[in-house]
Amino acid sequence: MVFLKLLENIQSKTAEILDAKNCEPVKFSVESAKPGFGDITCNVPFLLSKQLKKSPQEISRELSTMYNFDDMPEIKNVESHPSGYLNFSIDYTKFNNLVISLSLEENYGALEFGNNEKIVVEHTSVNPNKALHVGHIRNIILGDVVSKILKKANYDVKILNYVDDSGLQVADIIVGFTELGFSQESPDNEKFDHYCGDTVYVKTTEKYESDKELEGKRHEILKQIEDNSSEVSKIAQTITRKVLNEQLKTVWNLGVFYDCLNFESQIIHSKLWETIFEKLKSDNQIKYEDEGDNAGCWVIPADGEDDKILVRSNGVATYIAKDIPYAAWKLGLVDDPFYYKIHSTQKNSQILYETTLDGDKKLNFSGSKVITVIDNRQIRLQKIVSGLMAKFKEEGAYTHLGYESVTLSADTVKSLGLSVDGESAQMSGRKGLYVNADTVLETLTKRVYDESKSRNENLSESELQNIANIVAVGTIRYEMIKPDLDKIITFDLKNSLRLEGDTCSYIQYSFARASRILEKTDVKPNFDSAFELLSSEYEKNLIKKIAMFDVHVNDSVNNLSPKVIAKYSYELAVTFSSFYEHVKVLASETTELLNARLCLVVSFQKTLKTSLGLLGIDAPERM
RNA sequence: GGGUUCGUAGCUCAGCAUGGAUAGAGCGAGUGCUUGCGGAGCAUUAGGCCGGGGGUUCGAAUCCCUUCGGACCCGCCA
Numbered sequence: 004m005v006f007l008k009l010l011e012n013i014q015s016k017t018a019e020i021l022d023a024k025n026c027e028p029v030k031f032s033v034e035s036a037k038p039g040f041g042d043i044t045c046n047v048p049f050l051l052s053k054q055l056k057k058s059p060q061e062i063s064r065e066l067s068t069m070y071n072f073d074d075m076p077e078i079k080n081v082e083s084h085p086s087g088y089l090n091f092s093i094d095y096t097k098f099n100n101l102v103i104s105l106s107l108e109e110n111y112g113a114l115e116f117g118n119n120e121k122i123v124v125e126h127t128s129v130n131p132n133k134a135l136h137v138g139h140i141r142n143i144i145l146g147d148v149v150s151k152i153l154k155k156a157n158y159d160v161k162i163l164n165y166v167d168d169s170g171l172q173v174a175d176i177i178v179g180f181t182e183l184g185f186s187q188e189s190p191d192n193e194k195f196d197h198y199c200g201d202t203v204y205v206k207t208t209e210k211y212e213s214d215k216e217l218e219g220k221r222h223e224i225l226k227q228i229e230d231n232s233s234e235v236s237k238i239a240q241t242i243t244r245k246v247l248n249e250q251l252k253t254v255w256n257l258g259v260f261y262d263c264l265n266f267e268s269q270i271i272h273s274k275l276w277e278t279i280f281e282k283l284k285s286d287n288q289i290k291y292e293d294e295g296d297n298a299g300c301w302v303i304p305a306d307g308e309d310d311k312i313l314v315r316s317n318g319v320a321t322y323i324a325k326d327i328p329y330a331a332w333k334l335g336l337v338d339d340p341f342y343y344k345i346h347s348t349q350k351n352s353q354i355l356y357e358t359t360l361d362g363d364k365k366l367n368f369s370g371s372k373v374i375t376v377i378d379n380r381q382i383r384l385q386k387i388v389s390g391l392m393a394k395f396k397e398e399g400a401y402t403h404l405g406y407e408s409v410t411l412s413a414d415t416v417k418s419l420g421l422s423v424d425g426e427s428a429q430m431s432g433r434k435g436l437y438v439n440a441d442t443v444l445e446t447l448t449k450r451v452y453d454e455s456k457s458r459n460e461n462l463s464e465s466e467l468q469n470i471a472n473i474v475a476v477g478t479i480r481y482e483m484i485k486p487d488l489d490k491i492i493t494f495d496l497k498n499s500l501r502l503e504g505d506t507c508s509y510i511q512y513s514f515a516r517a518s519r520i521l522e523k524t525d526v527k528p529n530f531d532s533a534f535e536l537l538s539s540e541y542e543k544n545l546i547k548k549i550a551m552f553d554v555h556v557n558d559s560v561n562n563l564s565p566k567v568i569a570k571y572s573y574e575l576a577v578t579f580s581s582f583y584e585h586v587k588v589l590a591s592e593t594t595e596l597l598n599a600r601l602c603l604v605v606s607f608q609k610t611l612k613t614s615l616g617l618l619g620i621d622a623p624e625r626m
Numbered sequence: 627g628g629g630u631u632c633g634u635a636g637c638u639c640a641g642c643a644u645g646g647a648u649a650g651a652g653c654g655a656g657u658g659c660u661u662g663c664g665g666a667g668c669a670u671u672a673g674g675c676c677g678g679g680g681g682u683u684c685g686a687a688u689c690c691c692u693u694c695g696g697a698c699c700c701g702c703c704a
Binding site: 032037039052059084130167170171296297299300309316322325381407408410429454458474485489490491502504505506508509511512515517520561562566580583584604625626 | 628629637638643644646647648651652659662667668669684685697698700701702703
């Protein structure tokens, strides 16, 4: 810990001073100051104004004389600002050494939050009947980054992907295969998931419009899918597995990996629902309606809102009845009915497990906390689920991490050959209104490849491919993480994939520039030296930014907010770019200064790499 | 009808959790910078009654109420 520690120390020092003055405790803040107001700032004089019946300025002046920094050599002094703030200044002659040496450590920025406690992150959870589209990418990347951040905060994270292999959406493509005679092999070299989504699903649901009888068939087919022994169920198994495998390829290309796949069909067959249903009944969490609209149904009472039907009057459970046992299973509230077997070895050579009902291997993928990443359209349902879970376990054990959806810009909709009313449109699988994830990645990779090739004539084909991949994946990830969770992303094939300004490639470019500096000198940075030579504004700004990594990690963990790390990475790159422009490292006047600056460059690179690593983004040496 | 949420520069967005000092970026527009480590860059100018109104407060982009505009959710579908 670097900056965070500094803030905490000033915080407690201030609290001690207030205590000595016999002040009533107040909740004050100690945080990094805006440029021009010292390095660290405290607002406590404002908050004491009423209590002490003095002006903030007066209190500020008084307090500023009471600090003693003998045990904090990194702080130079504190000044009372005419506005009333207490502004602390860092002594960079001491601070530089501390920051640079700590930033080289392997776990720089790591925090202790989780005590290695097990936490489950579930994300992706897409029906295996189509290819992943840009909307799914937001879910996948958010889930992936959240799990990386939690790992950084010392949680033992298990990542799950729920495979909804027995819903109506799956039934729809099976209708296409069994009733409309679509080939079970995709034509030419088309990816199987694209074929199922772009052709079979769209064409089949289209046919429903004119053929109502066919539409009726889907429920029949769904019933057969859920019956393990039926022929249709075997076909469905084969098809959904094939689609899933293609979806996984897409996901792996984005650098996302899981620990275990959970199949909905197995949850249904596991009788987990029956167990939890009895538990809900005996705990009086649900009630049976004798009269009214919901007569004959089991419902979940919801205060202020309509009761949610859990079991219909015909005895069949509703959709949410699949979510509840699964949530309970994730939290380890029920005996685990599953065995586990290896599904595959992922692209990063990590083993991926899957649930099975007939095996002998027992593993544990539950956690004392669960985070479920699902978009905000499901917020009502998720509230019911987390409300129920809070009754079995402590409040907050089950967290729904929601986010707004991704829509398509009018231009992009038109480029798909479709028409649109407003400025953007919700994606729709049925209408063929979506952009596949693979398409986005390919388009972007090609663009980066061309750009990189035009800048680097001497790079080999494989180096160019590698760079194109790293930058393309980074760009998609960055664009998905950067906006606030409750902001709709309007995806535009042109605008969303820019490479200039506040983009991933800008950040990566700063890394590549740093690499070139280190590459062009024979001097090996010697870290066993004093860094007080780094005294220009540009150097101090960079040091401070590097030091503040832990503050942002802290923030992002506390608020489950991935974008905080994206913003920090960008700011770090901006600070370096300014340094790069104004401080000519290789032209340093003395060897000592050259060495100190080279060390700073290494420190920057390490920190940026770690920060980008939390976002699942790599940084190339050249691009 | 009930509920959730968004509204900040021409456009896309930070800042809001925990109210304080000069509301920040990027794109787009203007200007300048490459005989110096890569111009995917740097520097600089213009551009804002933070949707409107009210309230709380010494102080509001930030908290509360209200209103307008947009998005989403509200089935014995999944």
